[in-house]
Amino acid sequence: MIRIFIADNNIARFGLKSLFENTPSLTVVGGASAAAQALESMDPRSVDIAIVGLNLPDGSGIDLCRRIQMISPGIKCVIFTEAADPETMAQAALAGAAGCLTKNLPGEVITQAIRSVAAGKLAFDQRVTEVLIRHVRQSTTVCKALRxxxxxxxxxxxxxxxxxxxxxxxxxxxxxxxxxxxxxxxxxxxxxxxxxxxxxxxxxxxxxxxxxxxxxxxxxxxxxxx
CATH class of the missing domain: 1.10.10.10 (Winged helix-like DNA-binding domain superfamily/Winged helix DNA-binding domain)
Incomplete structure (x- = not known):
C-alpha cells in the first residue's frame, strides 16, 4: 500500500482523497492546508509520498518540499500546481521533488504518476518535461556566458x-x-x-x-x- 500525505487547500485535498480512495494500493494517511501544519502532523514512519500544493497560505510548496527532504529524505515529494512554467519546474527539481503534476491532468495519469514515484521513478508530465529540457538547455548557455x-x-x-x-x-x-x-x-x-x-x-x-x-x-x- 502506498501511503500518501496531501498538503494543499481543501478542494485539492478532497479531490485527491476521493481519487485515491477508489484506487487500489493507494491510501491517504493525512493532510494539511498549510506548510507548518504539514511539518507538525506528518509522521515520516507512515508516509511514502507527500503531495504538496505549490501555493500554501504560509509559504511556498517548493520550500515545504525542500524542508521535507531535509528532515525526512525517505518521503518522496510531488509538487501539485495549476500550471507548468519553467521556473516552477526547475525549482521543484532543485528542491528534491520526484515529480511535478498539473491539476488538470486526468485522474488515471495522476495515480499512475504516484505509483511511478513510489517505484523510484520521476513523474513529470510530458509538457513539464519539455519545459524542463528547454529550461536546462537555456540555463546551460547562460551559465557558460556567466562564467x-x-x-x-x-x-x-x-x-x-x-x-x-x-x-x-x-x-x-x-x-x-x-x-x-x-x-x-x-x-x-x-x-x-x-x-x-x-x-x-x-x-x-x-x-x-x-x-x-x-x-x-x-x-x-x-x-x-x-
Missing part, C-alpha cells in the same frame, strides 16, 4: 541587478554614462536578455540557486577587465 564575464561585466551585472541607475554605475566605476550604456548593451547580448528587468530576474535565479554557477568563485585577473 565568461569579465571583471567589468561582473561589476555591471551586480550594480544593475541591485537597482543602480546608469549614472550611479558610471560614478561607481569611474566611467562615462554613455560607456555604461554601451557596455550594458554588450552584456545583454552576451547573456541573452533584452533589458534591466530580465537581467535582474537572472540575478534572482542565481540567488535562489536555480542556475548551477557561482559568479564570484572564479579568480579574476587584471587582464580580464574590459
Amino acid at each position: 565568461e564575464l569579465t571583471t567589468r561585466e561582473l561589476a555591471l551585472f551586480d550594480l544593475v541587478s541591485t537597482g543602480h541607475s546608469s549614472q550611479q554605475i558610471a560614478n561607481s566605476l569611474g566611467i562615462a554614462e554613455k560607456t555604461v550604456r554601451n557596455n550594458l548593451t554588450k552584456l545583454y547580448a552576451k547573456l541573452g536578455v533584452e533589458n534591466r528587468n530580465q537581467l535582474t530576474e537572472l540575478s534572482t535565479q542565481l540567488r535562489n540557486g536555480l542556475l548551477p554557477v557561482r559568479l564570484h568563485d572564479r579568480p579574476q585577473s587584471k587582464s580580464s577587465a574590459a
